[in-house]
Amino acid sequence: MTGLITSDVPAADKRTALRAGLTSGTIVRLPGAFNPLTATLIEEVGFEGVYVSGAVVSADLALPDIGLTTLSEVTDRSRQIARVTSLPTLVDADTGFGEPMNAARTITHLEDAGVAGCHLEDQVNPKRCGHLDGKAVVPAADMVRRLGAAVGARRDENFVICARTDARGIEGLDAAIDRAKAYADAGADMIFTEALADEAEFEAFRKAVDVPLLANMTEFGKSELIPARRLQDIGYNAVIYPVTTLRLAMFAAEEGLRELAAEGTQAGMLDRMQHRSRLYELLDYEGYNAFDTSLFNFTLEGGA
Ligand SMILES: C[C@](O)(C(=O)O)[C@H](CC(=O)O)C(=O)O
Ligand SMILES: [Mg+2]
Known part of the structure; x- marks a missing residue:
């Protein structure tokens, strides 16, 4: 009965697959799954990974994406999704749900849920959607502490910890790049470059930072919708389509x-x-x- 009820691929293998994808030169495409059934469809259609979006977990509960959801809610949804797919699952862990120690606990819960990795962002609590105005970021040093706690809490070294910077829309591109470098030095495996405007900004980021980069191709936001092939040519390593399936279905x-x-x-x-x-x-x-x-x-x- 292998493969029925849950995927028979162990979490450790999914993490290895995600890491391999990020250094393969072929972009890892991760559409958001708004439920476990959607994750099975994402796998069947031939994508390389599944994304669990904070915006979607919130919207699913008929809530706005303003930091109302809890670690337990996000972990439960992530576990339900990760277990039905053989693909690696990347989870939106928002700000880590509190102080650095909360971020550490977040990592342990998500590891136990069988996901392959997550991203933590440098917004203040309560967070906002990265494509809306009015968001704020914590000082870079605070985010470095948040990340340090997360990285230190990891028990499987292959669990991917991605650092998201929301600084582009607040402090500008150069400041966002500086933050990305500091986050990579703090141990982040990948940088999520939130709300960049156009191809030129994605190119500038790629030139400046030498860890894997993730692009967010969310609709009706601040970023131009760039095809996956073009993002790959620019040198991006992963791309999420966080809310696409929910928008289509709704x-x-x-x-x-x-x-x-x-x-x-x-x-x-x-x-x-x-x-x-x-x-x-x-x-x-x-x-x-x-x-x-x-x-x-x-x-x-x-x-x-
Ligand atoms: C990626 C994101 O964090 C999400 O929760 O899916 C959102 C997506 C969106 O609201 O369109 C974000 O970019 O903040
Ligand atoms: Mg989010």
């Missing part, structure tokens, strides 16, 4: 609900729905049937 759900309310039937929209058979394929119904057969269809050898 758009379709709203359209369908309005039509259902207006028409009194969903008969006219069946061709815009995932078919029952496709859902069953994703859930591997057949595999579960086979499991039942092997359990109940045995013979008693040599029995009377």
